[in-house]
Amino acid sequence: MADHFYRQTWVDIDLDAIAYNIKQIKSKLPQQSDIIAVVKADSYGHGSVQVAEKALESGAKMLAVALLEEALELREAGINAPILVLGWVSPSFTSVAAEQDITLTFYQKAWLEEVMNYSFKNKLKLHMKWDTGMGRVGIRSESELTDILHVIKENNNMELTGVYTHFATADEEDLTYFYQQKERFTKLLSSFKEQWQEPVAVHIGNSAASIRFPKEMHNYIRFGISMYGLYPSKAVKNENLIHLKQAFSLHSRLIHVKNVPTHESISYGRTYITNDKEWIGTIPIGYGDGWSRKLQGASVLVDGKRMPIVGRVCMDQMMVRLDREYKVGTEVTLIGEQKNNRIDMDEVADYLGTINYEIPCMINNRVPRRFKG
Ligand SMILES: *Cc1c(COP(=O)(O)O)cnc(C)c1O
Numbered sequence: 001m002a003d004h005f006y007r008q009t010w011v012d013i014d015l016d017a018i019a020y021n022i023k024q025i026k027s028k029l030p031q032q033s034d035i036i037a038v039v040k041a042d043s044y045g046h047g048s049v050q051v052a053e054k055a056l057e058s059g060a061k062m063l064a065v066a067l068l069e070e071a072l073e074l075r076e077a078g079i080n081a082p083i084l085v086l087g088w089v090s091p092s093f094t095s096v097a098a099e100q101d102i103t104l105t106f107y108q109k110a111w112l113e114e115v116m117n118y119s120f121k122n123k124l125k126l127h128m129k130w131d132t133g134m135g136r137v138g139i140r141s142e143s144e145l146t147d148i149l150h151v152i153k154e155n156n157n158m159e160l161t162g163v164y165t166h167f168a169t170a171d172e173e174d175l176t177y178f179y180q181q182k183e184r185f186t187k188l189l190s191s192f193k194e195q196w197q198e199p200v201a202v203h204i205g206n207s208a209a210s211i212r213f214p215k216e217m218h219n220y221i222r223f224g225i226s227m228y229g230l231y232p233s234k235a236v237k238n239e240n241l242i243h244l245k246q247a248f249s250l251h252s253r254l255i256h257v258k259n260v261p262t263h264e265s266i267s268y269g270r271t272y273i274t275n276d277k278e279w280i281g282t283i284p285i286g287y288g289d290g291w292s293r294k295l296q297g298a299s300v301l302v303d304g305k306r307m308p309i310v311g312r313v314c315m316d317q318m319m320v321r322l323d324r325e326y327k328v329g330t331e332v333t334l335i336g337e338q339k340n341n342r343i344d345m346d347e348v349a350d351y352l353g354t355i356n357y358e359i360p361c362m363i364n365n366r367v368p369r370r371f372k373g
Helices: 015-026 040-045 048-057 068-076 091-099 109-115 142-153 176-195 207-212 234-238 345-352 358-362
Strands: 010-014 034-038 062-065 083-085 102-106 124-130 158-165 201-205 220-223 248-253 256-260 278-283 299-302 305-310 318-322 331-338 341-343 369-372
Touching (some): 010 015, 015 220, 034 048, 040 048, 040 068, 048 068, 062 068, 068 083, 068 091, 068 102, 091 102, 102 109, 158 176, 176 201, 207 234, 305 341
Parallel strands (some): 062 083, 158 201, 201 220
Antiparallel strands (some): 278 318, 299 331, 331 341
């Protein structure tokens, strides 16, 4: 989105916080472990290209996205760093990836056999995904591994450059299952090494695993949520292993302020009735921006103080009860810091009964991102 915008609602992205968070994790990693910056879903709603560039500048060596589209967007922006697509790409589109030097994930024999029918100018780079217990995608057994390695050995248009797995519970207090997955991975890895002599990149850890076990992450970590300054869970946050800075903050301005008499209703359905003469402010954000209707009753910051959202959240606007009169144009902070008070991503997530990951993804691109740093 352009630097200039007309509306009174915006997101600030603190790119220095991204750099800071990368520096924090880097200082915990051993020399042989590098960082893959996970910038899928528009960098978790933070802005894909800007975050990717900052991450690379701050020492990340590779980028990961979910879709081929997301990888192409980065290439079109002139980013030449290695990019790994974590999701499934149809064999019929593999030539696009090969042409743009985009690494794909694979885990199906039939997929490989189909791709072998295509010829590429440059070899298609591939990382193999192992399902050690996430139950999502990946090969699950040693026999599957042996089978698939036979197929890839027979071709010369693809190059196996990495193997990886993903943990289901690395962020939980109870790490029993995490250790089971790690054990399965170790077994598969030793079987793999017996059958495959070429060097490949090995990576297993998301933010949670890499914050907790930085010395056990092999060649790369896949650093997502914590690059944005958010903790993967309360359990990880409470362990105090790393200090992070939240990069995303959401702001708006009062566009109308009025004094409303007692027993008057506010917004659709008359779910809020004034108790007294009350100062009511209107803010130009609503569920059309991804600011959920379920946030009725939550707070925003005005003048560093918490003010409740009253009445239904509309598509483009909502109302808050103010403690006094404020001028039209007064800044409102919905997520982030204002005058030494703050509303964390975690607070909004808790209110909605979800995880912090979902909140910045939810604020859609109708809300412009303003980059700093
Ligand atoms: C999204 C994703 C990550 C990043 O996880 P965080 O918890 O955000 O660090 C890592 N690996 C895979 C396979 C993913 O899909």
